[in-house]
Amino acid sequence: MSITRRIFLRNGALAVVGTTALPGFLTRAALGAADPGARSKRLVVIFQRGAADGLNIVVPHAEPSYYAMRPTINIPRKSVLDLDGFFGLHPAMASFEPLWKQKHLAIVHAAGSPDPTRSHFDAQDFMESGTPGVKVTDDGWLNRALRELPGSSAGASAKDKSAFRAIALGPSLPRILSGKEPAVAVNNLNDFSVGGKNPNAAANANTFEAMYDHSVDTVLHGTGQETFDAVKSLKAADPAHYTPAANAHYPKGRFGDSLKQLAQLIKANLGVQVAFADIGGWDHHVNEGSTQGQIANVLGDFSQSISAFWTDLGDLGEDTVVVTMSEFGRTARENGNRGTDHGHANVMFVLGGPVKGGKVYGRWPGLDQSHLYEGRDLAVTTDFRLVLSEVVERYLGNKDLKTVFPGFENQPGQFLKLLA
Amino acid sequence: MGMPSPGRRLLVTSVLLIAAALTTQFALGRKKDKLPGTASTPMDEHKRAVHALNRLTFGPRPGEVDRVTRMGVDKWIELQLHPDKIDNSALDARLAPFRTLRMGTKEIVENFPNDQVIKQIADGKASLPRDPTRRAVYEAQLQRYEDKQERKKEEEKDEAVKSTTQSSAAASDVPAEPGQSTDPDQIRRREERRLANLKTQELLDLPPDERMKEILRLSPEEQKSLAATTRGARADALLEGMNPKQKETVMSLNNPEQVVVNELTQAKLLRAIDSERQLDEVMTDFWFNHFNVFINKGADRYLLTSYERDAIRPHVLGKFEDLLVATAKSPAMLFYLDNWLSVGPDSEIALGIPPHGRYGPGPYGRPPRLRTKGKQASGLNENYGRELMELHTLSVNGGYSQKDVTEVAKVFTGWTLQQPRKGGDFHFEPRMHEPGDKMVMGHRIKQSGEREGLEVLHLLAHNPKTAHFISQKLAMRFVSDDPPPALVDRMTQTFLKKDGDIREVLRTLFKSPEFWSPSAYRAKVKTPLEFVVSAVRASGAEVDDTRALAVTLNNMGMILYGMQPPTGYSMKAETWVNSSALLGRMNFALGLAAGKVKGVKVDPASLANGPAVTRSDAAGSNAAGSEKESSADPQQALATLENSLLSGDISKQTHDTISKQLEDPKISQRKLDDPKRPPNLAAITGLILGSPEFQRR
Structure with missing residues (x-):
């Protein structure tokens, strides 16, 4: 990364605050990723918080025991959107069908964490830290994945990185992105500035910036710096210009909004390398529903938001990989309240330009009693870290998997080869 | 160097002789206590009062540090451990209009019917109440329910034609707005709105009791549109002068459940503040x-x-x-x-x-x-x-x-x-x-x-693991994110010995050297709730309506009663320190001080007048004369505000930054030819409340 560009970026961005805006093309050139290589690749991680019921999402409709174990909440064969004669999508996910047919969408079934916990909190923590069973890990794998990448503090000058390199959509920075590499949380792009329309906004912003910049409070100082860098780049790039593509229909709600804003940031060429968004509402202990009902509603929101995001990105999708995960699956059998309790393995989706889609990856362990984990749950046959390792190494180009997933015996030879 | 004694400090600030240069030194001297690693001097009584207020309350109000110091910190803590001995009648009076707070759940459901209750009436399984006020609420809801059913039917018809859009149930059950303006539904709704607006104007011209009677006389359909189209200032005007029950009734016409939720969240914030x-x-x-x-x-x-x-x-x-x-x-x-x-x-x-027979209708009914x-x-x-x-x-x-x-x-x-x-x-x-x-x-x-x-x-x-877990969590709330294990162990012992008596466990905590350790002083980053409430308290704001504060908390990710998973909200710094949150805090601080938070009135001038204003012996005569003097000099105003908002615990860096900013004519509101113009106290207040120092307690 050349020093001239860095200086231009910093000074250029600074100049924008409180004064006149630079012409759009100029700021885009300044802020945009100059490197044609690794820099333009981006990974989007989506977390389904609350333990999504993978068996009702990608349905093993050719398994007779599936129907036997779920007498009232199964997805009838006639309603399933068949994928390969054995698995099928929940009908609320119709918007995923074209992505599958275009071979952009791959599925990994019976994936999950080897840790046996059925605690939402612990399991999410382990999936975000990337170290199942180890609680003392203090950063997240998505943050560590950035470390060896071009533009990281180790790979290049610390100041030479986009403020939006690592972002989380939402009011707080999640565990998965916490760590040494700067990362910002963005709740609402429209509010992402100091002082709003107040005439003193620029003066106040500068004062706050100086305060946090000089602060000896290490926690607040670091975050302050990241924040003000991000505010400036955002102001320069003015993502408000980037409205969703005409055919991208985001559902109303927090998740759709998150992905819509993420698409804006990506299209505004703000140098997003990794991003994180989450969607809750999966913990269906009671009245889970089948083709209609709770799970259908949340799946509609989930899949339509993702497919709208994909549509919205257009050609930029070629340089984007989206991975979804959830802390664990749910019991193979329905419980006494037409719901499901906490289980084990789940399903992951991998979507993107370089993805070899149209295929369900991973070994299917089966739902026979003898094959169930602890006699009740779908067994894990693919460690979630194997899927992520392949994306991190093959796609993002970070070869230091020992740092990203410490303690995971990663054999690149074992990769599922779901990336081209 | 020594901490100025509270008495001396008070004297200094109220006598108002302190020069700008002196003030800077003051801030400089204070800073040293705050530097990590050098914080080894034990706290004096004044500092102990600040610490106790920071931890046992939602933040000190103007003058409170001095009050607690005068009472004696230990005595004040003991009093807080026995809340029944503290008079709270002013708060009780403030909460009196929120009638649901005193209702049993059955009574709440009867007065503020939910969809289930309305459905039963729609299905003919229950009848409408006779009381005309209540009946109006029920009828408006019945109307809403039937409209919804009708829409559903129509949607199903549409669905059959083109099986597409599944409206997300994530946020609400309001159906997605159809995008086309030619939609007959939308045209109908627009017409309804127009008529309702006309009606609303007529209603607004009536005195409250007449207005209420007229509202009850409207048809359920009209009531529904009235409620749906009356928002913001118009809604306030509609409720103007009504008694609590009348207000609740009018609000219930639109959404009875929302009245219950609103009163609960309003009360939560009012209690925290007052x-x-x-x-x-x-x-x-x-x-x-x-x-x-x-x-x-x-x-x-x-x-x-x-x-x-x-x-x-x-x-x-x-x-x-x-x-x-x-x-x-x-x-x-x-x-x-x-x-x-x-x-x-x-x-x-x-x-x-x-x-069998014995479980029949029985004492519990079915x-x-x-x-x-x-x-x-x-x-x-x-x-x-x-x-x-x-x-x-x-x-x-x-x-x-x-x-x-x-x-x-x-x-x-x-x-x-x-x-x-x-x-x-x-x-x-x-x-x-x-x-x-x-x-x-x-x-x-x-x-x-x-x-x-x-x-x-x-x-x-009574399991020791429970005793430890609870003690650990309490220590995290009151001491630090990573509390000293020895303290947690002693609290665990108290928990086990005293049959899980929480007051006793807290007493162990409040008497521990770890709690009073200088390293614990302002060591906790405030959660959004703690930040917002402490800012309101510190600024001595008058709060009429807390809804805007609740919205602020929503945007900061700490929705009141809104944590979906059973884990509850984190009280650790790492959760709440991030870009989005920091910007939210700075903007709230500026907005609050500038009087832009609806329902919350702040008077920076009275704050800049220093602690003297809150002293009982300084009432009356001091105000007019001294206020002008204290506010006239920006540096003096800054020093006083640092004292009243942060007990002077401001770093040299922050102080210097604001001090420099005061020379900016926009902040100081001063032109070269007009040196008498007072500084922009709201801006200084906002900058202090948004500073790194105010993010900790």
Whole structure:
């Protein structure tokens, strides 16, 4: 990364605050990723918080025991959107069908964490830290994945990185992105500035910036710096210009909004390398529903938001990989309240330009009693870290998997080869 | 260097002789105490008062540090540990208009009917109330319900034609707006709005009682459109001069459930801001969060009023076991963690054994409806059993297994509710209860119906793992994110020795050297709730309406009563320090000080007048003369505001930055030819409240 560009970026961005805006093309050139290589690749991680019921999402409709174990909440064969004669999508996910047919969408079934916990909190923590069973890990794998990448503090000058390199959509920075590499949380792009329309906004912003910049409070100082860098780049790039593509229909709600804003940031060429968004509402202990009902509603929101995001990105999708995960699956059998309790393995989706889609990856362990984990749950046959390792190494180009997933015996030879 | 004594400081600031240069030195000197590593001098009484107020309250109000210092910090703490001895009548008067706070759940549901109640009327299973006021509310809801049903039918028709859009149920059940303006629905709605606006204007011209009568005379359809189109200032005008009941009724025309939720959240913030029993509020917040229930899970919307008031509040400084039992039996928790539906696999209901005579109508009436869309529920639900051990008592590494979870779930089968959506209370239903003995963590729980659950709660409440977990969490709230293990161990010992007496555990904590360690001073980063409330308190704001504050908290990610998972909100710095949150805090600080937060009035001039204004002996005569003087010099104003908002605990860096900014004509509001113009006190206040220092307590 050349020093001239860095200086231009910093000074250029600074100049924008409180004064006149630079012409759009100029700021885009300044802020945009100059490197044609690794820099333009981006990974989007989506977390389904609350333990999504993978068996009702990608349905093993050719398994007779599936129907036997779920007498009232199964997805009838006639309603399933068949994928390969054995698995099928929940009908609320119709918007995923074209992505599958275009071979952009791959599925990994019976994936999950080897840790046996059925605690939402612990399991999410382990999936975000990337170290199942180890609680003392203090950063997240998505943050560590950035470390060896071009533009990281180790790979290049610390100041030479986009403020939006690592972002989380939402009011707080999640565990998965916490760590040494700067990362910002963005709740609402429209509010992402100091002082709003107040005439003193620029003066106040500068004062706050100086305060946090000089602060000896290490926690607040670091975050302050990241924040003000991000505010400036955002102001320069003015993502408000980037409205969703005409055919991208985001559902109303927090998740759709998150992905819509993420698409804006990506299209505004703000140098997003990794991003994180989450969607809750999966913990269906009671009245889970089948083709209609709770799970259908949340799946509609989930899949339509993702497919709208994909549509919205257009050609930029070629340089984007989206991975979804959830802390664990749910019991193979329905419980006494037409719901499901906490289980084990789940399903992951991998979507993107370089993805070899149209295929369900991973070994299917089966739902026979003898094959169930602890006699009740779908067994894990693919460690979630194997899927992520392949994306991190093959796609993002970070070869230091020992740092990203410490303690995971990663054999690149074992990769599922779901990336081209 | 020594901390200036409180008396001297007061004198200095109220006599107002201090020069700008001196002030800078003052700030400089203070700073040294704050540098990490150098913080080794024990706290003096003034600093102890600041610390105690920062930890036991939602932040000091103007003049409060001096009041506590005068009373004696230890004496003040002891008083806070006995909230019943503290007069709180001013707050009680403020809360009086919120009638739902004093209602039982049944009464709430009757007065503010939910969809279930309305559906019953629509289906002809219940009749409208006779009281005309209540009837109006019901009729408006009935109208809304029928409109919704009609829309649903139409949508289904549309769906049949083109099977597409599934509206997301994530945020609300409001159907997605159709995008086309040619939509006949939208045209109809626009026309309705126009007519309603005309009506509203007529209504606004009437005196309150007449206005209320006219509103009740409107047709349900008109009432519905009136409610739906009257927002913001117009809504305020419509309610102007009405009594609480009238106000509630008018608001109920639009959404009765929202009235209940609104009163609960308003009360939460008003209490945090204005209660004299601050520790009681801090602990209520702590325990609610520990036994978290999410307000947007169905019936919990109107179960939380009773939950907080009847299950949490009476026990916040009492015995842990009482608190645990109260939450276990509370309709809010039984509903939230699904236990009310959990059925023993070998229970009479699961086996389909018909009720015999003695379980007939009986004292409890009919057993709860266990039908979930046609078929009978017939199995265990582990949700409560797991969270009871993981989150409420033992903690995740508390030494229980999946088998224990299942056994505990069996123990609690039969702990259910009768018609929770109608406000039904806890009920033990023997026909749902799993027969036989259960083994929980090596203990045999003999078959004894409802008593099994109480036995398990007793076991859990007295388990050393629980004692440790609770002590750890309390120490995290009051001392630091990573509290000293020795302190947690001593608190655990108190917990075990004193039968889980929370007041005693807190006393151990408040008397510990760890609590008073200089390294604990301002070591905790405030959560959004703590930040917002402490800013309002520090600025001495007058609060009429807390809704804007609640919206601020939503944007900061700490929705009141809105944490969906049972874990509750984190109280650690790492959760709350991020870009989005910091910007939110700076903007709130600026907005609050500039008087832009609706319903909250701040007077920076009175703050800049220093602590003198809040002293009882300085009332009256001092105001006019000294205010001008104190505010005239920007540097002086800054020094005074630093003292009143942050007890002077401001770093040299922050002080210098603001000080430099004061030379900016925009901030100082001063032109070169007009040196007398007072500085922009609101801007200085906002900058201090948004500073790194104010983010900690």
